[in-house]
Amino acid sequence: MFNLLGSISWSTVFFLLLMLSICSAFIILIPKVPVNYVHVHIGIIALSPIVAFMALVFNNENVIIGPWHFDSLSWLWSTFVLTIGLIVQRYSVHYLLGDRSYRKYFALLTATTVVDSLAWLSDDLRLLLIGWGLTLLGLTLLIGLRKEWKVARHASKTSGRYFVISWVILLVAIVWIEQVTGHWQLSQVLRQDSLSQFNAWEKTGINLLLLVSTIIPAAQWPFQRWLLDSVVAPTPISAIMHAGIVNAGSMMLTRFAPLFDGNSVQVVLLVLSSVSVLVGTGIMLVQVDYKRQLVGSTIAQMGFMLIECALGAYLAAITHAVLHGLFKSTLFLQAGSAAGQHEPITYKVQPSSYVWMMIGGILGLLLGVAFWLTSPTEGYQLVSALILGWSVVLAWIQLIAFGTGHIGRITGIILFIGAATVFQMVHITFERLLQNALPVGIQQSISMGILLLVILLVASVMGTWFIRKNSKISLTIYLWLIRLGEPKRNLVESHPQYLTQLLSRGGNVH
Structure with missing residues (x-):
């Protein structure tokens, strides 16, 4: 009470x-x-x-x-x-x-x-x-806030079409759910007696509709065009997209998690999200426009977030969505600072660095294995173990192995311990806050984690091999990624012509 x-x-x-x-x-x-x-x-x-x-x-x-x-x-x-x-x-x-x-x-x-x-x-x-x-x-x-600018109008129309499709699909899914269960309240729909009313094809059909309605606002492949076109909007608007809009897929799938549990649609989500990770990363790497680099990064990060949902790791997905939203919004608001010139950072590898690198590799391996052994049968635990181990190795190499002298390495160790402490505190905080609000007992088997690793590893190995061979295939992929990330003709204007028109009429630009 x-x-x-x-x-x-x-x-x-x-x-x-x-x-x-x-x-x-x-x-x-x-x-x-x-x-x-x-x-x-x-x-x-x-x-x-x-x-x-x-x-x-x-x-x-x-x-x-x-x-x-x-x-x-x-x-x-x-x-x-x-x-x-x-x-x-x-x-x-x-x-x-x-x-x-x-x-x-x-x-x-x-x-x-x-x-x-x-x-x-x-x-x-x-x-x-x-x-x-x-x-x-x-x-x-x-x-489309600057409606006088035709580029902004075209971007707004593109986004609007995608959003209408997504919303209509969600409408169909919700009406279908009500027809099966007789409830509009989500808490009633997700009760066991209501879930038992769905037969296999109804559950799969509704899950597919929810999946499509989720990945469109999340700018996942092949629906990433609207987010790429939206870079013509003022930079603060690009930042606000990460306030529960682009990254709202984690909330949608978390709320409907009991309906997704054990359904084959999770495999579809895993594959599409994995492709989006690769496409988004590729766009980020080949683009020279800073805002488009950030958009490519967002596509990839939202892919990882939906992968976490596909593997049943809803705590990780919500944490990822919140932290990434805060981080990426900050990057967009600091986009103007990217105009400065920065000299490339070069590291001179000393003989002693190799020893520290080996220590970092061993530490990452031990931590990854220990983390995986806490829940060896869960798919996401295997993925988390690999990510954790790889992150530890990279952080150790950057902060400690390449440190200059004893002072540099001591400073690196302090930063490494501090980062690890902050990571653990954030993880514990989110876990305690959300322990009573997230679905429990919904974890995918190890086979889902292996499928994800196979997709990403095969794609990475093939991409690396094509690049080193300097083959026509690598050139084709490169040009495809360039074309995928570039704006269409109606979204390019060397100078906002509506300003010229206003000035010619003696109007006020502001």
Whole structure:
């Protein structure tokens, strides 16, 4: 009873603050309101993520109140989405000052993050569908914010078409679920008696629909075009995409996890995500445009996130989505600093370095094996062990083996221990916060992990062999990746011609 009252109190305050944020967004749109009001607006929207974070820390029980589902996962996601929205809006106060769409930008960004957080707080599938649809609509409008620029209009139309397809597919899946179970509440749908009503083909069909509706907003191959085209939008908009929009696939699949358990669609997801990892990495490596490099990296990282979902590692997927969202948003907001010239870093390998490199290799091997032996029959544990071992080796080589003298290596060891400590603290924190909100007992067998490793290793070996042979196949792959990452003709303009047209008419550019 105490937990229920606590959840009602936190949720009431949270909803009131979200309504206040929306009201503030409408006030910004009033022309008579001074532009400086945006500073007041920033203070108002800062309140809701604070309350969401406090609810996450002090009252993270699993409680369903009406059409809303309050647990640590929903509070964490709301905190994450609204915090990135706050950071991006604070950054944009001066970054976009003078832009003709300045007021509209803040209003749209506030509305998009609010409905995004509400979508994943809902237990009613109809509310989830409406909230997610409004989120995609808001992102589409943000991408086409500079509607006078035909390049932005084309990018917005491309994204809109992809999002409409994704939303309609999700609509079909949700209606199908209701027809089978007779419930709109997700908590009721995922009960064992409701799940038993699905026969094999219905479950597979619904899972395929959910899969497609998930990988389109996640910009997975072959639906990555919309994210590549969206780089024409202002950089803060590229940053806000990582606030529970591009990376919302982890939430979708986590919420529907019991429906996915043991279904063959997970193999399809594993294969498509693995291909996306390779394609995204390839685009990142061949592109010279910094924002397109970041987009290629996002495609690959979202692939890894969905691989984690396919292997049943939902804790890893949620952690990955949140940390990657914070990290990649920061990189986008710092995109301007990439214009500086940097000299390549060269390492002079000393005889003693080889000894330290061997020590790092042995340490990585031992830690990887020890980690795998904790759960040797789970598919994701094998993948995690290899990633952990390889990461330890790389970190050891960069920080310690290539250190200059005793001081350099001592500093490297301190940094290595510090990084390992932070990693462990983050892992423990997320595990404790989400232990009661994530599906349990859903782990894929070792065969799924082996399948993933075979796909990635074969592709890596073949790619390396083609490159070293300098064959026509390697050249073809290279050109294909270049073409895949390059914009279409209607998304290229040497100079924004709408500015010239405005000046010729004597209009105000801003």
